[in-house]
Amino acid sequence: MRTGSNFLEANLNAMQGVSCHGEVFNPYFIGQKDKTSFLGFSLADREADPMALVRAMRAAGDGLAGFRYFHDHDPRVFEPVLQDPQCAKIVLTRNPVESYVSWKIAQETGQWKLTNAKNLKTAQARFDAPEFEAHLAALQDFQIRILHGLQVTGQTAFYIDYEDINDLDVVNGLAAFLGVPGLAALDGSLKKQNPEEISQKVVNADEMERALTRLDQFNLSRTPNFEPRRAPAVPSFVAAQRAALLYMPIKAGPEDRVTAWLAGFGGTEGEFSQKSLRQWKRARPHHRAFTVLRHPVARAHHAFCSQILDGNLREIRAQLEKAHRIALPPLGQRYGDVAAHRAGFVGFLKWLKLNVAGQTGVRVDPHWASQSAVLQGFGQFQTPDVILREERLAEGLAYLAAEIGIEASPPLPAAEPDALLAAVYDDEIEAAARDAYARDYMAFGFQDWGR
Template sequence: MTQQKFKYFVIYGVMRTGSNLLEHFLNQFDAFQSYGEVFNPSFLGKPGNDTMLGIGRAEREQRPVALIERMIADAAPALPGFRLFQGHDPRILRRTLIDDSCGKVILRRNPLDSFISLKIAQQTDQWMLRNINKRRQAKVHFDLAEFLRYSEETDAYYAQINRLLQEHGQTAFTIAYDDVKDPAVLHGLARYLGTDEHLAAPKEGITRQNPGPLSEKVENYDEMIAALETQRDTTVSAEPRAAERGGLRFLTACTRAPVLFACIPAGPEERILRWMHTVDGGDPLRDDFHDALESETLFTQFGNRKALRLWLDERPERVCFAIVRHPLLRAYEVFEKRILPGGDDGFPMIREHLRTRYGMAMPDEDRCAGQDRAGLEQAGYTADKHRAAFQIFLEFIRENLSGQTSMRTDGEWAPQRAFVDGFNDLLPLDLVAKESKLLRVAAYIRNNLNLGATKNAVFKQSLEDGHIIPLSEIYTEAHESEARNAYREDYASFGFLPYPKEYS
């Protein structure tokens, strides 16, 4: 007997937490019909699908709730459901979590196990296994910094879920990866969703891809264990803001001077790090600076909160500072380096979304990668087209930050105020200043800590180095207006002037 407790259900999780198997089990109940990853930005339901139940990707973008309504109608009398992962449509994440008619299932797994499983899947390109004879095996290299970033992002996702549930008085059924195969837990989930139907023997059908201990999956296993041992005192915040914006990985300190920089993404990070290098006695203009960052210990970073507290305790006379960049210049930096084609550090999924959903004109990839402006113009991509494309990107940012798009909000265009608040949850910032005041910042730190003379030439370099077309050349008041609409709090909190006046 099925009771109409909910209209639909959602499985919330991250990749490699056992969601395929859980969905497979649920679909063996007559009472349920789960449709897969219906809000994955790249497909509908499963890879290769561009339509589902008569709804295509364009309509899903404009009317995402219509797809849920279509599933409810299609599955009747069964209860429909789908999987919603980190990085899927944030509008649907919020809507479903606060909806009384949605049955909420939260799936979790030990983050180290899911991280290693994800690394293996990425290396073997095998994401689900039905035939054990086709298993692809691989050993992966463990990188602590990469794992900490993964853990921080995953914690932020689950913290956001928990916070929304609490704020709106909602409850959820939480299930661990190791319990997905437990018939008692599976039937408990079925009762939560509204049926007393019983499966005599649930059929697995999906085989675990990476069985065995971690020592058989990680090539530097002993190094991994030693690195994780240093993280025992790490404290994870339950507050999404602190976990997602302004975490430990954004903090960098001088190795000698008591100076700590809290870095906001898409800001003047390199110029500040070069200046900090000269504070420690180095050459800020050295040609091998990027290589030295990889091969030498130029700075101090913090693997856990205990290390940060120790650094702070040992340096009562210190300066901890953050620099905020003009929102328009920051957006342009992301536009040129991440959105335009070319290079390995771009955002191809968001680029494709801008092309198909917003009609953004895209220039030639090879010429973008080679910073070949003359070639771009010969191919028809003019400064006017670049100006129009940037206007479209600003429109996307405004809609994205207000929860009107299916794309994730990346830290490189997230509001800077959120980062500053996140940093202040970790440590007291002594100074938050605008990029246009960097020379004054250098003088303040030098005088406050009695550092003596510092070389500030790196702060006198052009802000637009590395841009294919300078922002000053294509700037319009329409750009400024769109940026101000998107970043009202940043403009108000930090007192930004219009771009040309800010840096005059």
């Protein structure tokens, strides 16, 4: 509600045949702050019939007329406008922490728009973790409602990130989407209000950093993809104490073995923030970061046993039993026979296909998110220097140690064979895994398990 959307609105209004009338359905004003009437409608008139105002905007002039709509605006307008294929949708997204802090600063200063830098009002916000989580949940719910509404009505929207609104080519791509001529230059009247690093905008940066590490992921910049984007998961990274090696673990992979190998270099350290990890990297300019892929069948079976059967994810376990009719043994126990275990695992794999594709009401947990998505999440902070395979892990780690000048590295603990998976594995299980993880099979060239 500050510079980003104001700047986008200014450039829309600069386009030939386009009129953006501001926050027409803001509960406290019409269009612009302190304005209480528009096109002959008072606040009371708008309250009585909000869609009449939509019709009035359409009839008011030539070309396209539009407005800015936020998640807390009049809900009666949302569905009719979303379902109308003649209404173009532009979805402006921003890093949710940046948007929250910007909102808090605006509350402190009372300044929502800046056209003259001499009039800049500055303040530091206080990060409130429960308030941020509520803010995040509201924004995420709104994004999902938009995406679902577009999907079920066969529409698309023009997604534009806060960082892209200063790109003339992107803005002219938006003009092409609307079917109007592009701009020769962007609007220059608005000024960025708080260009500082995010940690400088709050009075309790350390507290904010600790609070954010507890959150699993941020999906607010999500676009219509099959699988939600993942955060880089920096706090899960593990480094050797006396070697410049950084392990970026993929959940349900060989984490214990790799961590034990790293511990042979005088111990390990972890629980990094992005700031502390950058400091670690700067102190070790010859560092190497790596991750390890596990075969999708083995990884899914490990997740099934450790997270579902052992009951670490009880809410998801309950969903599998109640909503998807997957027969599970008592909590913390194993099936009484191999046939029952095989049937339960096949059911889990079929559910994974739906879950990873975003077709269930349950989150995509890191233990079974596709390894492609996890690597893309890492890439938001950094990509690993080396991607190793579990089946050739000892060779890969020896190569990695040699890369940083270590000729004799610690021994790698032996892998424990998954005898239960070997007992139930067959063509149906392989086919179900390939269905669930088609992207991983294609991206990483996995053959059938055990080959």
